[in-house]
Amino acid sequence: MHDTHDLSRRTFLRYTGMLTGAAAALGLAGSSMAESKAGRGDSADSHADHTGARNKPLSRGWMFCSNELEFATLSAAAERIFPGDETGPGAVELAVPYFMDNQLAGAYGYNAREYTAGPHHFPGAPTQGYQTALLRRDLFKEGLLALNSAAREHFQKDFPQLDGTEQDRILSDCEAGKLPVRGFTSDYFFSLLRDLVLAGAYADPLYNGNNNMDGWRMKKYPGAQMAYSYLMASDKFETLEPVSLSSMQ
Known part of the structure:
Protein backbone atom coordinates (compact mmCIF):
# COMPACT_ATOMS: atom_id res chain seq x y z
CA MET A 1 0.00 0.00 0.00
CA LEU A 58 37.02 45.02 -24.59
CA SER A 59 39.93 46.44 -26.49
CA ARG A 60 39.42 45.36 -30.09
CA GLY A 61 41.91 45.85 -32.88
CA TRP A 62 43.67 44.10 -35.72
CA MET A 63 46.49 41.73 -34.89
CA PHE A 64 46.44 39.50 -37.98
CA CYS A 65 45.11 41.65 -40.81
CA SER A 66 47.75 43.99 -42.21
CA ASN A 67 45.47 46.41 -44.08
CA GLU A 68 41.87 47.59 -44.35
CA LEU A 69 41.11 45.44 -47.40
CA GLU A 70 42.04 42.23 -45.60
CA PHE A 71 39.87 43.04 -42.59
CA ALA A 72 36.99 44.24 -44.77
CA THR A 73 37.18 41.01 -46.80
CA LEU A 74 37.21 38.89 -43.64
CA SER A 75 34.22 40.89 -42.33
CA ALA A 76 32.21 40.66 -45.55
CA ALA A 77 32.76 36.92 -45.88
CA ALA A 78 31.82 36.34 -42.24
CA GLU A 79 28.61 38.36 -42.63
CA ARG A 80 27.52 36.33 -45.67
CA ILE A 81 28.13 33.09 -43.78
CA PHE A 82 26.37 34.35 -40.61
CA PRO A 83 24.03 37.16 -41.70
CA GLY A 84 21.81 39.14 -39.39
CA ASP A 85 18.04 38.67 -39.65
CA GLU A 86 14.91 38.86 -37.52
CA THR A 87 16.28 36.19 -35.16
CA GLY A 88 19.33 38.20 -34.17
CA PRO A 89 22.51 40.02 -35.21
CA GLY A 90 24.96 38.87 -37.85
CA ALA A 91 28.69 38.26 -37.71
CA VAL A 92 29.75 41.90 -37.98
CA GLU A 93 27.43 43.09 -35.20
CA LEU A 94 28.62 40.18 -33.06
CA ALA A 95 32.24 41.34 -33.60
CA VAL A 96 33.10 37.97 -35.15
CA PRO A 97 35.73 39.48 -37.51
CA TYR A 98 37.72 40.69 -34.48
CA PHE A 99 37.53 37.25 -32.92
CA MET A 100 38.78 35.69 -36.17
CA ASP A 101 41.57 38.22 -36.56
CA ASN A 102 42.74 37.70 -32.98
CA GLN A 103 42.63 33.91 -33.26
CA LEU A 104 44.66 33.94 -36.46
CA ALA A 105 47.24 36.14 -34.76
CA GLY A 106 47.58 33.69 -31.88
CA ALA A 107 48.08 30.00 -31.21
CA TYR A 108 45.35 28.91 -33.65
CA GLY A 109 46.92 30.82 -36.52
CA TYR A 110 50.40 29.50 -35.76
CA ASN A 111 49.21 25.87 -35.33
CA ALA A 112 50.70 25.88 -31.84
CA ARG A 113 51.16 22.49 -30.16
CA GLU A 114 50.26 20.66 -33.36
CA TYR A 115 52.46 18.29 -35.31
CA THR A 116 53.19 20.17 -38.53
CA ALA A 117 56.31 18.43 -39.86
CA GLY A 118 56.10 16.29 -42.98
CA PRO A 119 55.33 14.23 -44.78
CA HIS A 120 52.28 16.20 -45.89
CA HIS A 121 49.62 14.46 -47.92
CA PHE A 122 46.95 17.02 -48.75
CA PRO A 123 44.03 16.61 -48.44
CA GLY A 124 44.65 13.26 -46.75
CA ALA A 125 42.09 11.15 -44.93
CA PRO A 126 39.66 12.83 -42.51
CA THR A 127 41.38 11.03 -39.64
CA GLN A 128 44.79 12.50 -40.53
CA GLY A 129 44.00 16.06 -39.49
CA TYR A 130 45.66 19.19 -40.85
CA GLN A 131 47.76 18.19 -43.87
CA THR A 132 49.03 21.36 -45.54
CA ALA A 133 52.52 22.72 -44.83
CA LEU A 134 51.08 26.23 -44.49
CA LEU A 135 50.25 27.70 -41.11
CA ARG A 136 46.57 28.60 -40.78
CA ARG A 137 47.39 32.30 -40.76
CA ASP A 138 49.18 31.94 -44.11
CA LEU A 139 46.37 29.81 -45.50
CA PHE A 140 43.89 32.54 -44.57
CA LYS A 141 46.08 35.23 -46.15
CA GLU A 142 46.08 33.25 -49.38
CA GLY A 143 42.35 32.52 -49.11
CA LEU A 144 41.38 36.17 -48.62
CA LEU A 145 43.60 37.10 -51.55
CA ALA A 146 41.79 34.49 -53.67
CA LEU A 147 38.38 35.97 -52.79
CA ASN A 148 39.48 39.40 -53.95
CA SER A 149 41.15 38.04 -57.10
CA ALA A 150 37.95 36.22 -58.06
CA ALA A 151 35.86 39.32 -57.33
CA ARG A 152 38.05 41.45 -59.59
CA GLU A 153 38.00 38.84 -62.34
CA HIS A 154 34.22 38.50 -62.40
CA PHE A 155 33.00 41.92 -61.25
CA GLN A 156 36.02 44.29 -61.47
CA LYS A 157 35.66 45.14 -57.78
CA ASP A 158 37.18 44.03 -54.50
CA PHE A 159 35.15 41.45 -52.58
CA PRO A 160 33.87 43.88 -49.88
CA GLN A 161 32.47 46.19 -52.60
CA LEU A 162 30.24 43.51 -54.13
CA ASP A 163 26.57 43.19 -53.29
CA GLY A 164 25.33 40.17 -51.36
CA THR A 165 24.39 38.11 -54.41
CA GLU A 166 27.80 38.66 -56.00
CA GLN A 167 29.59 37.81 -52.77
CA ASP A 168 27.55 34.62 -52.47
CA ARG A 169 28.64 33.60 -55.97
CA ILE A 170 32.31 34.02 -55.07
CA LEU A 171 31.88 32.16 -51.78
CA SER A 172 29.96 29.36 -53.54
CA ASP A 173 32.84 28.95 -55.98
CA CYS A 174 35.21 28.93 -53.02
CA GLU A 175 33.18 26.24 -51.26
CA ALA A 176 33.12 24.19 -54.47
CA GLY A 177 36.91 24.28 -54.70
CA LYS A 178 36.92 26.41 -57.87
CA LEU A 179 39.15 29.29 -56.74
CA PRO A 180 42.85 28.94 -57.59
CA VAL A 181 45.04 28.81 -54.48
CA ARG A 182 48.48 27.42 -53.66
CA GLY A 183 49.22 24.66 -51.19
CA PHE A 184 45.60 23.75 -50.43
CA THR A 185 42.16 23.88 -52.04
CA SER A 186 39.63 26.67 -51.76
CA ASP A 187 36.97 24.35 -50.37
CA TYR A 188 39.32 23.54 -47.49
CA PHE A 189 39.82 27.24 -46.85
CA PHE A 190 36.04 27.73 -46.88
CA SER A 191 35.54 24.98 -44.29
CA LEU A 192 38.07 26.64 -41.95
CA LEU A 193 36.50 30.04 -42.61
CA ARG A 194 33.01 28.82 -41.78
CA ASP A 195 34.16 27.02 -38.64
CA LEU A 196 35.96 30.13 -37.39
CA VAL A 197 32.91 32.31 -38.06
CA LEU A 198 30.68 30.00 -36.01
CA ALA A 199 33.27 29.84 -33.24
CA GLY A 200 33.31 33.64 -33.08
CA ALA A 201 29.52 33.86 -32.95
CA TYR A 202 29.27 31.51 -29.96
CA ALA A 203 32.57 31.94 -28.10
CA ASP A 204 32.75 33.58 -24.71
CA PRO A 205 32.93 37.36 -25.27
CA LEU A 206 36.22 37.27 -23.38
CA TYR A 207 37.75 36.28 -26.73
CA ASN A 208 36.42 39.36 -28.54
CA GLY A 209 33.50 37.71 -30.34
CA ASN A 210 29.83 37.07 -29.45
CA ASN A 211 29.37 40.76 -28.68
CA ASN A 212 27.05 41.42 -25.72
CA MET A 213 26.49 37.63 -25.54
CA ASP A 214 23.83 37.99 -28.25
CA GLY A 215 24.99 34.79 -29.95
CA TRP A 216 24.19 32.94 -26.74
CA ARG A 217 20.88 34.74 -26.39
CA MET A 218 19.80 33.49 -29.81
CA LYS A 219 20.48 29.92 -28.60
CA LYS A 220 19.18 30.64 -25.08
CA TYR A 221 22.51 29.41 -23.75
CA PRO A 222 23.19 30.53 -20.16
Missing part, protein backbone atom coordinates in the same frame (compact mmCIF):
# COMPACT_ATOMS: atom_id res chain seq x y z
CA HIS A 2 1.45 3.36 -1.07
CA ASP A 3 1.82 6.23 1.37
CA THR A 4 -0.47 9.12 0.44
CA HIS A 5 2.47 11.46 1.06
CA ASP A 6 4.82 9.57 -1.25
CA LEU A 7 7.33 11.92 -2.90
CA SER A 8 7.53 12.11 -6.66
CA ARG A 9 10.82 11.08 -8.29
CA ARG A 10 11.40 14.70 -9.35
CA THR A 11 10.86 16.06 -5.83
CA PHE A 12 13.02 13.32 -4.31
CA LEU A 13 15.93 14.05 -6.62
CA ARG A 14 15.56 17.78 -6.09
CA TYR A 15 15.74 17.67 -2.33
CA THR A 16 18.39 14.96 -2.08
CA GLY A 17 20.47 17.12 -4.39
CA MET A 18 19.97 20.07 -2.08
CA LEU A 19 21.01 17.99 0.95
CA THR A 20 24.13 16.75 -0.83
CA GLY A 21 25.01 20.30 -1.77
CA ALA A 22 24.48 21.44 1.82
CA ALA A 23 26.79 18.72 3.13
CA ALA A 24 29.48 19.71 0.69
CA ALA A 25 29.02 23.35 1.63
CA LEU A 26 29.62 22.55 5.31
CA GLY A 27 32.97 21.02 4.43
CA LEU A 28 33.98 24.21 2.66
CA ALA A 29 32.59 26.61 5.23
CA GLY A 30 35.96 27.93 6.33
CA SER A 31 37.20 28.79 2.84
CA SER A 32 33.81 30.16 1.83
CA MET A 33 33.75 32.52 4.80
CA ALA A 34 37.24 33.72 3.95
CA GLU A 35 36.22 34.40 0.36
CA SER A 36 33.13 36.24 1.58
CA LYS A 37 35.30 38.50 3.72
CA ALA A 38 37.48 39.15 0.69
CA GLY A 39 34.45 40.65 -1.04
CA ARG A 40 32.99 37.73 -2.97
CA GLY A 41 29.71 37.67 -1.05
CA ASP A 42 27.36 34.69 -0.80
CA SER A 43 26.26 32.61 -3.79
CA ALA A 44 23.01 34.51 -4.28
CA ASP A 45 24.76 37.89 -4.31
CA SER A 46 27.47 36.54 -6.59
CA HIS A 47 24.86 35.24 -9.01
CA ALA A 48 23.04 38.57 -9.02
CA ASP A 49 26.28 40.43 -9.65
CA HIS A 50 27.27 38.28 -12.60
CA THR A 51 23.87 38.04 -14.28
CA GLY A 52 23.40 41.77 -13.93
CA ALA A 53 26.79 42.56 -15.40
CA ARG A 54 27.37 43.19 -19.06
CA ASN A 55 30.65 42.43 -20.74
CA LYS A 56 33.45 44.67 -19.62
CA PRO A 57 34.59 46.96 -22.44
CA GLY A 223 26.95 30.85 -20.49
CA ALA A 224 29.34 30.49 -17.56
CA GLN A 225 26.88 30.27 -14.67
CA MET A 226 28.62 29.85 -11.32
CA ALA A 227 25.94 27.51 -9.94
CA TYR A 228 22.38 26.29 -10.43
CA SER A 229 21.68 25.19 -6.85
CA TYR A 230 19.49 28.22 -6.18
CA LEU A 231 17.09 26.95 -8.87
CA MET A 232 16.73 23.40 -7.59
CA ALA A 233 13.65 24.11 -5.45
CA SER A 234 11.81 25.85 -8.29
CA ASP A 235 9.08 24.06 -10.26
CA LYS A 236 8.99 26.82 -12.88
CA PHE A 237 10.88 27.03 -16.15
CA GLU A 238 13.65 29.50 -15.50
CA THR A 239 15.06 31.78 -18.20
CA LEU A 240 18.59 32.86 -17.31
CA GLU A 241 20.52 35.85 -18.53
CA PRO A 242 23.84 34.59 -19.93
CA VAL A 243 27.03 35.17 -17.98
CA SER A 244 30.44 35.80 -19.56
CA LEU A 245 33.78 34.95 -18.03
CA SER A 246 34.71 38.57 -18.66
CA SER A 247 32.19 39.67 -16.00
CA MET A 248 34.08 37.66 -13.39
CA GLN A 249 37.45 39.31 -13.81
